[in-house]
Amino acid sequence: MDFTQAKYVSIIEAALGAGYRVCSIRDWYDDPVKQGRVLLVRHDVDRQPWNALEMARNEHARGVRTSYYFRSLPCSFVPEVITGIRDLGHEIGYHYEDWSLARFDKARAIEMFDTNLKRLREFAPVSSIAMHGSPLSRESNLSIWKHCDFRDWGVIDAIESLDFKGFASFTDAGRTFGQTGANLRDYLRGEDRIDDVHSSDDLAAFLRTGRYERVHIGVHPERWNDSALPWARQWAFDFAANSVKRGLKLVRKAPAQAGPG
Template structure:
């Protein structure tokens, strides 16, 4: 069976339902921090109809997840936003305002206010916007989450930001970035911090499995079936999961080209950091 299809994603959902795990949105996790749970998070980067198809599939299995919408013409579709919200999914804001403001924090926060308000109006009377998550453009030099070094997202009535509000010492994190679950050297912006803190148990939590050994969705399914982790966060980009062969092949070829470019960016930036440290 081909990987990264809706059929394969359905196999993942079926596997989850047969375990002791519950599933939850980002907001529900931050609010309740349940044990034995899988946080399902989606970034609506493009191909909004593929996102809708995944949301409908999850709804059939009575699973609620979080969908973070970019504020661009291709994905900012109020009717689809409301349709997903009516299914019980959490709707959040996938902000990229540092990129849009060319690194100017004061301009970026103004754009953030405007675009967050637009999303809240789109979701009005159906759901509230409680969490936001940064979008990562590998071609831009800024990290959008750096906005919160100067400002506080809680001032906007928000509960959290997954990259900043979840303790990944406790929560095992997996992402399909690069159209693979493997932790390859192609993640330019989709990286997490794991401060060790004082707890030896926390630092041991992420040593139960070598992330490099997980590359396919079948690997993820086997990990979930093992129930080795109390809490897991899965980041899934629905635009990469395509059922028809033509679209699937196009996505595969496009992502392979992107991965080569992203590997080059990571290599170049590591060289630059090394030069800064040694000079």
């Protein structure tokens, strides 16, 4: 059974065994060491924040620090979890979606971003942010930066501020680490996508080979469950969501129909 907490631990242990320095987004931005192997790990806490806390504990037990990005909505924003992960030494960031929540209203989106970032900073220092994909939205949440500059809030953006050229990049967004039509917006500038990695075991094996000096992993903690019932529930949710996202991708690629006259 894939996408369990135990499988996630096997990925981290494979990286450590192969000599990778596992680090957070902000740590890499501040000190991009050019020599040696590095694994950047970004957790997008879309739902099930208690899964994120379990992951954070497993990482802490192995001496690594990664990044956890929280949405402003109740399905993600649980202060007890945020402070718990903070106290384990991990980076806390804002998983913003204000552009879509504000229905593309520039002034409202900026106001919401400011308010939500301040609220998160009540529980942890925040110096980096990462866009939430909002797959049902017709526009990317990155669109907010056409109207303001995230640097004005003293943060870096996990997508906009880093160049991932030379990185092998993987995401579990489609419940696979391989290429999938269910991945709508989880892409990074300059990244290399690998064709022969699909499962957690594949990813662990890839890391053991050391084929790439630099690797980035995007993880959604809601997807990783050891218990059968929550695992099955999430599998069903992912199956349905991925079907919708594949349909949206086809619709958005379809040519516009000509109007009358």
